Amino acid sequence: SEVKKIAVIAGDGIGPEVVAEAEKVLKVTEEVFGYKFETEHALFGGIAIDEKGTPLPVETLDICKSADAVLLGAVGGPKWDTNPKELRPETGLLGIRKALGLFSNLRPAVVFDCLKDASTLKPEVLEGTDLIVVRELTGGIYFGEKFRRQSEQGEEAVDTCAYNVTEVERIARQAFEIAGKRRGKLASVDKANVLETSRLWREVVIRVAADYPNVELEHVLVDNCAMQLLRRPSSFDVIVTENMFGDILSDEAAMLTGSIGMLASASLGEGSYGLYEPVHGSAPDIAGQGLANPIATILSLALMFRLTFGYEDAAAAIEAAVAQVLDAGHRTSDIAVDKSKAISTSEMGDLIVAAI
Amino acid sequence: SEVKKIAVIAGDGIGPEVVAEAEKVLKVTEEVFGYKFETEHALFGGIAIDEKGTPLPVETLDICKSADAVLLGAVGGPKWDTNPKELRPETGLLGIRKALGLFSNLRPAVVFDCLKDASTLKPEVLEGTDLIVVRELTGGIYFGEKFRRQSEQGEEAVDTCAYNVTEVERIARQAFEIAGKRRGKLASVDKANVLETSRLWREVVIRVAADYPNVELEHVLVDNCAMQLLRRPSSFDVIVTENMFGDILSDEAAMLTGSIGMLASASLGEGSYGLYEPVHGSAPDIAGQGLANPIATILSLALMFRLTFGYEDAAAAIEAAVAQVLDAGHRTSDIAVDKSKAISTSEMGDLIVAAI
Ligand SMILES: CC(C)[C@H](C(=O)O)[C@@H](O)C(=O)O
Ligand SMILES: CC(C)[C@H](C(=O)O)[C@@H](O)C(=O)O
Numbered sequence: 001s002e003v004k005k006i007a008v009i010a011g012d013g014i015g016p017e018v019v020a021e022a023e024k025v026l027k028v029t030e031e032v033f034g035y036k037f038e039t040e041h042a043l044f045g046g047i048a049i050d051e052k053g054t055p056l057p058v059e060t061l062d063i064c065k066s067a068d069a070v071l072l073g074a075v076g077g078p079k080w081d082t083n084p085k086e087l088r089p090e091t092g093l094l095g096i097r098k099a100l101g102l103f104s105n106l107r108p109a110v111v112f113d114c115l116k117d118a119s120t121l122k123p124e125v126l127e128g129t130d131l132i133v134v135r136e137l138t139g140g141i142y143f144g145e146k147f148r149r150q151s152e153q154g155e156e157a158v159d160t161c162a163y164n165v166t167e168v169e170r171i172a173r174q175a176f177e178i179a180g181k182r183r184g185k186l187a188s189v190d191k192a193n194v195l196e197t198s199r200l201w202r203e204v205v206i207r208v209a210a211d212y213p214n215v216e217l218e219h220v221l222v223d224n225c226a227m228q229l230l231r232r233p234s235s236f237d238v239i240v241t242e243n244m245f246g247d248i249l250s251d252e253a254a255m256l257t258g259s260i261g262m263l264a265s266a267s268l269g270e271g272s273y274g275l276y277e278p279v280h281g282s283a284p285d286i287a288g289q290g291l292a293n294p295i296a297t298i299l300s301l302a303l304m305f306r307l308t309f310g311y312e313d314a315a316a317a318i319e320a321a322v323a324q325v326l327d328a329g330h331r332t333s334d335i336a337v338d339k340s341k342a343i344s345t346s347e348m349g350d351l352i353v354a355a356i
Numbered sequence: 357s358e359v360k361k362i363a364v365i366a367g368d369g370i371g372p373e374v375v376a377e378a379e380k381v382l383k384v385t386e387e388v389f390g391y392k393f394e395t396e397h398a399l400f401g402g403i404a405i406d407e408k409g410t411p412l413p414v415e416t417l418d419i420c421k422s423a424d425a426v427l428l429g430a431v432g433g434p435k436w437d438t439n440p441k442e443l444r445p446e447t448g449l450l451g452i453r454k455a456l457g458l459f460s461n462l463r464p465a466v467v468f469d470c471l472k473d474a475s476t477l478k479p480e481v482l483e484g485t486d487l488i489v490v491r492e493l494t495g496g497i498y499f500g501e502k503f504r505r506q507s508e509q510g511e512e513a514v515d516t517c518a519y520n521v522t523e524v525e526r527i528a529r530q531a532f533e534i535a536g537k538r539r540g541k542l543a544s545v546d547k548a549n550v551l552e553t554s555r556l557w558r559e560v561v562i563r564v565a566a567d568y569p570n571v572e573l574e575h576v577l578v579d580n581c582a583m584q585l586l587r588r589p590s591s592f593d594v595i596v597t598e599n600m601f602g603d604i605l606s607d608e609a610a611m612l613t614g615s616i617g618m619l620a621s622a623s624l625g626e627g628s629y630g631l632y633e634p635v636h637g638s639a640p641d642i643a644g645q646g647l648a649n650p651i652a653t654i655l656s657l658a659l660m661f662r663l664t665f666g667y668e669d670a671a672a673a674i675e676a677a678v679a680q681v682l683d684a685g686h687r688t689s690d691i692a693v694d695k696s697k698a699i700s701t702s703e704m705g706d707l708i709v710a711a712i
Binding site: 088090094120121122125141142144146147148151153154155156157158159160161162163164165166167169191193194195196197199200201222223224226227230231244245247248249250251252254255256260 | 444446450476477478481497498500502503504507509510511512513514515516517518519520521522523525547549550551552553555556557578579580582583586587600601603604605606607608610611612616
């Protein structure tokens with residue numbers, strides 16, 4: 001079959017370790033399923049700041065653009081936190097999202113059976129929780145004009161939040177499509193009782209809804225959603241919301257599953273192009289010690305197979321292999337009850353490879 | 357002693373019922389402690405839209421301005437939800453906050469022993485949770501310029517978020533003061549890795565911190581805070597944040613205590629003036645049936661005694677009376693395990709009055 005190009009960004013902290021395991025998985029799926037992949041590594045984030053003087057070097061963007069999909073480990077760390085804005089890893093993150101047109105961020109929040117007890121929520125409340133937050137990723141207050149000015153009350157800072165009809169419509173359509181393939185329930189989250197962007201958001205979502213009569217739509221105010229996620233997490237199927245609200249609610253949703261170290265995410269643009277990364281961060285405190293859990297990154301690869309390449313067989317095989325290894329009781333230290341029996345990052349990777 | 361003037365706004369839904377019970381409590385504290393109050397009722401919210409054609413009539417504002425404090429029940433309901441903006445209850449709410457200069461909203465989130473099980477969080481996680489969210493209430497994206505314009509990608513909506521040094525400094529100072537009188541821990545929540553207003557916010561908070569060497573300050577990103585509230589709620593003491601983040605996080609914090617129907621809040625300006633209201637809403641579905649729980653409103657009155665009038669004895673007496681009635685096993689239906697034994701709104705009010 002056709003060779004698929006994957007840009008691989010290891011990044012900072014535990015990024016290189018978890019990405020290395022995902023690459024092992026990539027290799028074995030080639031052998032097992034006959035797919036062909038070409039990988040190209042690129043510098044991004046803190047390491048790119050150190051080596052190239054910018055978090056998002058032009059070559060990195062070129063490599064990503066010429067690839068069919070991007071696999072990202074994690075970026076950032078205290079080392080770069082006090083840098084000026086242009087020299088911070090998150091500036092690279094915002095830049096790559098915009099440059100690659102990744103307007104949609106999918107963050108599934110599911111409960112792994114073996115991690116049920118890791119949640120701070122009662123098991124009976126969590127039961128059946130399986131939701132996706134669809135977050136708009138290239139608009140809103142993240143990308144609006146920002147500046148300082150003098151006011152009569154001292155220096156003033158300004159951020160601008162803007163959304164146009166096209167931006168809302170494409171993310172809404174995608175969310176309806178996803179909901180239609182799941183349990184058919186979509187919660188659109190906004191603050192329409194206060195924000196003009198939210199009123200536009202709601203108008204467009206209502207208009208798009210007419211094309212998806214089989215999806216049940218509810219509008220939830222963002223403050224209420226922050227509560228309902230706690231009260232009735234299992235009642236949500238797909239949640240669609242703007243950039244800033246999505247940042248907050250997707251983290252809340254991920255944390256309540258107790259499985260945050262195992263969750264994958266996808267950032268998609270037009271067509272099948274996508275960037276895939278674990279939900280967890282670069283965890284600089286445990287970097288380089290073989291302690292990191294590679295499962296979220298490996299599951300991100302499975303998501304890539306499913307959403308970008310349509311390789312459902314390989315995606316399902318990876319997911320089944322992960323489940324099998326967990327069922328057999330293997331744990332990295334982050335999810336081990338008995339830490340003394342924890343296995344290393346590469347041992348976990350090897351076990352998953354063997355299971356495939 | 358001097359007569360204190362209280363503006364009483366019953367509002368919509370269960371507002372009138374719960375406020376009526378708080379007024380009974382007001383009366384008995386006059387008798388027991390010798391304080392003198394003069395109350396004046398004012399129309400506000402949905403009922404004001406119906407009767408006066410505006411959610412915030414000029415007379416209401418005048419009554420509030422000439423009072424020493426305001427007691428508010430709840431406003432809003434589906435009846436007015438589809439009204440144009442000027443005719444919606446929440447427009448009145450934003451208007452009254454701004455007109456009365458109520459820049460600081462205190463929302464304590466505490467766990468009531470008798471409601472521990474009502475939380476969806478595990479009891480051991482909740483243990484010891486006792487925090488206050490100090491929310492900036494008259495700035496940020498709530499009050500910035502809002503408009504629509506034509507863009508190349510269709511109609512565009514814009515909201516502006518602005519904060520100046522004076523606005524941040526006064527709320528920061530207040531939060532440090534409050535933290536200094538509690539456990540001495542302040543978490544300032546922002547999104548300084550993305551927003552210019554957050555960077556200004558953080559700069560000012562750091563500057564103000566120099567005056568409060570005994571308060572331990574941490575900066576928490578808003579997405580991380582949404583997670584940490586779930587993971588370690590009891591580790592927070594005071595959280596200070598801007599308007600929109602405060603809206604979301606205070607609701608999340610209130611919900612995780614399981615006690616949301618019992619929580620009081622205070623909105624303060626310069627000096628001792630304040631508006632006091634329950635955290636819960638107008639609950640139109642149960643209005644007029646004697647089912648509402650008046651405790652949050654009664655505790656809001658206690659907060660008023662403490663924060664605006666400095667009547668600590670009366671405040672403590674009310675709180676003790678509430679605790680006593682709950683300890684004796686009395687419950688309104690929202691918090692009753694056995695609903696058939698639930699008492700009515702006025703029965704609960706009478707029991708608290710008797711206990712005082
Ligand atoms: C690092 C930061 C800019 C980023 C965001 O807010 O989008 C992160 O929190 C995320 O959610 O991917
Ligand atoms: C009704 C709404 C405008 C209001 C707000 O967002 O401030 C409410 O949610 C609150 O928190 O008091």
